[in-house]
Amino acid sequence: MTATIDIAALANLLQEAAVEEILPRFRNLGDGDVRMKTEAIDLVTEADEAAERVIRKGIEAIMPDALFVGEELVAADPALLDRLKGAELAVVVDPIDGTFNFASGLTLFGMILAVVSKGETIGGVIYDPIGNDWALVEKGSGAWIYRPDGSQEQMQVRPSGPLEQMIGIANTGFFDIETRRKILSNLAEVRLFTSYRCAAHEYRLLGQGHMDFAMYNKLMPWDHLAGALMMQEAGAHVARFDGSPYLPHHTSGGLLVASDADAWQELRERIFTVD
Numbered sequence: 001m002t003a004t005i006d007i008a009a010l011a012n013l014l015q016e017a018a019v020e021e022i023l024p025r026f027r028n029l030g031d032g033d034v035r036m037k038t039e040a041i042d043l044v045t046e047a048d049e050a051a052e053r054v055i056r057k058g059i060e061a062i063m064p065d066a067l068f069v070g071e072e073l074v075a076a077d078p079a080l081l082d083r084l085k086g087a088e089l090a091v092v093v094d095p096i097d098g099t100f101n102f103a104s105g106l107t108l109f110g111m112i113l114a115v116v117s118k119g120e121t122i123g124g125v126i127y128d129p130i131g132n133d134w135a136l137v138e139k140g141s142g143a144w145i146y147r148p149d150g151s152q153e154q155m156q157v158r159p160s161g162p163l164e165q166m167i168g169i170a171n172t173g174f175f176d177i178e179t180r181r182k183i184l185s186n187l188a189e190v191r192l193f194t195s196y197r198c199a200a201h202e203y204r205l206l207g208q209g210h211m212d213f214a215m216y217n218k219l220m221p222w223d224h225l226a227g228a229l230m231m232q233e234a235g236a237h238v239a240r241f242d243g244s245p246y247l248p249h250h251t252s253g254g255l256l257v258a259s260d261a262d263a264w265q266e267l268r269e270r271i272f273t274v275d
Contacts, residue, residue, distance in 0.1 A: 003089050003115070003117040003122060005115050005122065005123040005138060006062060007123055007125065007136050007138055009062050010062065010091075010113055010115070010123075010125050011125050011127065011134045011136060011146070013054075013055055013058040013059070013062065013113075014055065014111045014113060014125055014127040014134075015127060015129075015132070015134075016054065016058065017051040017052075017054040017055050017058075017095065017111070018051070018111060018127065018129035020050075020051075020054055021047055021050040021051040021053075021054055022047045022051050022095075022096060022102075022111075022129055023129055025045070025046060025047040025050075026047070026102065026105075026129075027105045029045060029046070029047070029103060033045055033046040033047075034046075034103045037075060043099045043100055043103050044072060044075070044099060045096070045099060045102065045103055047095075047096060047102065048071070048072055048095045048096045048099055049072050049095075051095035051096065051111070052070045052071070052072045052073065052093060052095040055070070055093050055095060055113070056068050056070060056073075056093075059091050059093075063089065063091060063115075065088070065089055066087075066089045066090055066091045066115075067083055067084070067087040067089065067090040067091070068090075068091055068093070069081065069083075069084055069090055069091070069092045069093070069221065069222070070092075070093045070094075070095065070222070071093065071094050071095065071220070071222045072095065081221075081251075084116065084221060084248055084249055085119060085248070085249035086119075087116065087118075088117070088118060089115075089116070089117050089118075090115070090116040090117075090248075091113060091114070091115055091116075092113070092114045092115075092116060092221045092222050092225055092248070093111075093112070093113050093114075093222060094111065094112040094113075094200075094222035094223060095111060096109055096110075096111065097109060097110050097111065097112050097198055097199055097200040097222075097223060098110060098196070098197055098198030098199075098200060098201070100197055101196075101197060101198055107130045108196055108197075108198050108201055109129070109130075109198055109200070109201075110126055110127060110128050110129070110198060110200025110201055110204075111125075111126070111127040111129065111200070112124070112125070112126050112127075112199070112200050112222060112223065112226050112227070113125045113127075113226060114221065114222070114225035114226040114229070114248075116221075116225065116248045119247060119248060119249070120139075120247075120248070121139070121225045121226070121228070121229045121248055122138065122139045122229075123137060123138045123139065123226075123229070124136070124137045124225060124226025124227070124229050124230060125137075125226060126200045126203060126204060126226055126227065126230070127200075128200070128201070128204070132148045133145060133146060133147045133148060134146045135155065135203070135204050135207065135230060137226065137229050137230040137233050139229060139233070140233075141233070142154055142155070142233050142234075143155040143207055143229075143230040143231075143233040143234045145204075145208065153208075154234075155207035155208055155230060155233070155234040156207075156208075156209060156234050156235055157206060157207060157209060157231065157234050157235050157236045157259050158209035158210075158212070158259060159259060159260075160212060160258065160259035160260050160262065160263035161212070163189055163190060163266055163267070163270065163271075164189060164190065164191060165191050166190045166191055166212040166213060166263075166267075167190065167191050167192040167193065167211055167212055168190065168192075168193055168206075168211045168212050168213035168214055168215070169193065169194065169195055169196070169202045169205075169206070169211065169213070169214035169215065169216075170183070170187055170193040170194075170195060170214075170215045170271075171195045171197075171215065171216050171217065171218075172184060172195075172217070173195075174217040174218040175217055175274070179274055182273060183271065183272060183273070183274070186270065186271045186272070186273060187271060189270060189271060190271065199216070199223045199224060199227055200227070202214055202227075203226075203227030203228075203230055203231065206231060206234075206236070206257060207227075207230050207231060207234040207236075212258065212259055212263070213256070213257060213258045213259075213263070213267055214231075214255075214256075214257040215254070215255070215256050215257075215267075215271075215272055216254065216255045217254050217255075217274075218251075218252075219246070219250050219251050219252060219253065219254070219255055220251060221248055221249075221251070224246070224255060225248055228246050228255065228257070231257050235259075235260075236257050236258060236259060236260075237257070237258050237259070237260050237261045237263070237264040238255070238256075238257050239255075239256060239264065240253040240254055240255055240256075241253060241254035241255075241256060241268065241272065241274055241275075254272075254274060256268060256272060
């Protein structure tokens, strides 16, 4: 039996955490409020940690039987991530996706939450605190943008076109240097590629028909579970580099999202030649 999700309650919880802990600190971080984790572009702020605490407390009330997997909790206890694969029910949260942008005063950041049941992603929320709107998805029910005025719009990827006219996301920073050189050279064949260092906004752009593809190499569940399900529900072809399905416990093997299976195959063979 599939777990029941109160998607509205989860969406409201992210908004609450943003209002209480994130927005008051945006462009207002003090000395010592930003710390480096693994490298200079991998940061954590007081806002990340405080928002995650608010969300965790809310999940304990909304879904008391769920395992809570937060990015900052895993940073403190990496073994927590191993429990995701066998969990009956789990909630996976990135309190601020795009922390580098947030700490730099850029509005390009978001909040991501995914619900996992027995090894399968069944729901997700991507919230934009600046725009105060949500991308919501439940497996089998489509993916939708909900705006603060109550209007909603179904997400739908745009039809694929020729390779030379494609624009998309290509995050090459986690490949070894030789593979990176090869992919960057291949990317000359597409019209335009970029990386906003914020999967929350990248998935939303793709799901609203503004881009043709997205490629990621490093797969942390809080970054990609909600977005990958949204893209599938919006009609995209989503798979790891070897063609296999992307599952919640995967942290390697890459991820390629395209408008359809043919576009996915062309991008994989001509651009993202990572073998």
